[in-house]
Amino acid sequence: MSLRHAVLGLLSESPASGYDLMKLFNATLTNVWPATQSQVYGELNKLTTAGLVEVAAQGPRGRKEYAITEDGLTELRHWLTDIKPGGSTRDDSLLRVFFLGIVTPLEAQTYLLQQAQRAARLHSVYEQIDQTANWDEEMISVHGRIALEYGLRMTAALEDWALWAADEVTHAKARKASELARSRHKGKLREEDADEEG
Amino acid sequence: MSLRHAVLGLLSESPASGYDLMKLFNATLTNVWPATQSQVYGELNKLTTAGLVEVAAQGPRGRKEYAITEDGLTELRHWLTDIKPGGSTRDDSLLRVFFLGIVTPLEAQTYLLQQAQRAARLHSVYEQIDQTANWDEEMISVHGRIALEYGLRMTAALEDWALWAADEVTHAKARKASELARSRHKGKLREEDADEEG
DNA sequence: GCACGCATGTAATTGGTTACATGATTGC
DNA sequence: GCAATCATGTAACCAATTACATGCGTGC
Numbered sequence: 001m002s003l004r005h006a007v008l009g010l011l012s013e014s015p016a017s018g019y020d021l022m023k024l025f026n027a028t029l030t031n032v033w034p035a036t037q038s039q040v041y042g043e044l045n046k047l048t049t050a051g052l053v054e055v056a057a058q059g060p061r062g063r064k065e066y067a068i069t070e071d072g073l074t075e076l077r078h079w080l081t082d083i084k085p086g087g088s089t090r091d092d093s094l095l096r097v098f099f100l101g102i103v104t105p106l107e108a109q110t111y112l113l114q115q116a117q118r119a120a121r122l123h124s125v126y127e128q129i130d131q132t133a134n135w136d137e138e139m140i141s142v143h144g145r146i147a148l149e150y151g152l153r154m155t156a157a158l159e160d161w162a163l164w165a166a167d168e169v170t171h172a173k174a175r176k177a178s179e180l181a182r183s184r185h186k187g188k189l190r191e192e193d194a195d196e197e198g
Numbered sequence: 199m200s201l202r203h204a205v206l207g208l209l210s211e212s213p214a215s216g217y218d219l220m221k222l223f224n225a226t227l228t229n230v231w232p233a234t235q236s237q238v239y240g241e242l243n244k245l246t247t248a249g250l251v252e253v254a255a256q257g258p259r260g261r262k263e264y265a266i267t268e269d270g271l272t273e274l275r276h277w278l279t280d281i282k283p284g285g286s287t288r289d290d291s292l293l294r295v296f297f298l299g300i301v302t303p304l305e306a307q308t309y310l311l312q313q314a315q316r317a318a319r320l321h322s323v324y325e326q327i328d329q330t331a332n333w334d335e336e337m338i339s340v341h342g343r344i345a346l347e348y349g350l351r352m353t354a355a356l357e358d359w360a361l362w363a364a365d366e367v368t369h370a371k372a373r374k375a376s377e378l379a380r381s382r383h384k385g386k387l388r389e390e391d392a393d394e395e396g
Numbered sequence: 397g398c399a400c401g402c403a404t405g406t407a408a409t410t411g412g413t414t415a416c417a418t419g420a421t422t423g424c
Numbered sequence: 425g426c427a428a429t430c431a432t433g434t435a436a437c438c439a440a441t442t443a444c445a446t447g448c449g450t451g452c
Binding site: 215216217235236239240243257258259260261262 | 429430431432433434435
């Protein structure tokens with residue numbers, strides 16, 4: 001149920017409308033907790049009913065500016081300190097790795113090198129953000145910086161792994177070939193026979 | 199739509215019943231693509247209707263042993279080579295990091311150290327598996343080993359990051375304190391006045 | 397006056413979780 | 425005979441995605 005907490009968290013920094021929140025989700029949480037517009041508006045209504053946020057002000061075009069309530073802050077703190085995070089599950093890219101055996105080694109290698117590239121691209125995006133952003137401004141930026149560092153380290157590790165893995169599948173190919181050669185040799189010893197490769 | 203491909207992938211290794219698949223999901227894919235029993239049985243029926251798997255044999259207790267079809271293999275290969283993986287989204291643990299500013303530095307540090315511990319625990323579980331499993335048996339094990347290496351590297355990086363981050367929040371505290379001291383000093387220079395900390 | 401951006405909502409569908417329901421077989 | 429395990433399925437619910445629908449305000 002963490003969409004709720006993402007919304008509460010953003011509102012804990014400053015009051016905002018659903019529209020504002022959508023911009024924040026897209027700007028800062030796209031890679032952490034993406035949300036769609038209908039989700040955000042729906043959640044805001046649910047949160048209002050639950051008394052965790054309130055409409056603090058109304059503006060033009062039916063704008064409703066939401067602010068977190070005391071109950072909301074309590075709930076947010078409760079979530080942060082008492083509820084243990086459920087491990088991040090479901091990794092499409094990794095799932096594929098398990099089944100790379102059914103495509104050719106070349107295709108497997110291609111897949112892994114693409115993963116490496118994708119990680120490298122993301123890494124440089126994060127580096128860009130790191131250099132562009134003005135840190136040491138607010139208390140929030142400390143944690144924004146920490147989250148960014150997570151991104152930097154994970155993308156770096158991901159790239160390293162993918163490159164290693166790509167290498168591994170080619171080595172596996174080579175190993176397989178040498179094993180084939182060995183077994184062919186053993187075959188020769190028994191049968192003194194010279195069959196060709198398929 | 200990757201539950202479908204997880205099922206196809208497992209069936210590409212060997213025919214299995216829904217019950218068998220559940221065991222495989224829990225044994226090998228828990229941390230990659232978890233699935234519930236109702237999901238698996240439902241998906242098997244959908245896959246059968248779609249002609250991607252077939253009931254190859256029936257056993258006692260109404261057991262239906264499913265096997266992947268040619269169409270199923272084609273679909274699996276198509277997914278592996280032509281469809282680009284959608285980035286792994288939604289990370290509950292990381293989401294919390296963004297909002298650690300609303301709890302005390304001590305609570306923030308505690309959270310991060312717990313994350314480090316959790317990563318370390320998982321890492322040692324993976325190391326255990328690495329040492330216990332008998333690799334170099336089948337072609338599949340090459341990719342199983344590669345996926346495991348991913349787990350090993352990511353948990354290691356995660357632990358490092360969490361320890362660094364825990365340090366960072368304490369340093370941030372210290373930095374803040376020294377800034378406070380500095381500004382108090384500047385105040386003194388101007389006002390020659392000795393006020394206390396709140 | 398018109399286009400763009402602000403602003404909110406609903407409906408339909410899919411994917412995932414939890415709980416319930418049922419029964420056959422095997423090994424002791 | 426009884427317990428554990430094998431084995432399949434359904435129903436209700438929640439979360440997320442996509443598409444649709446509507447309208448006001450501001451700046452050019």
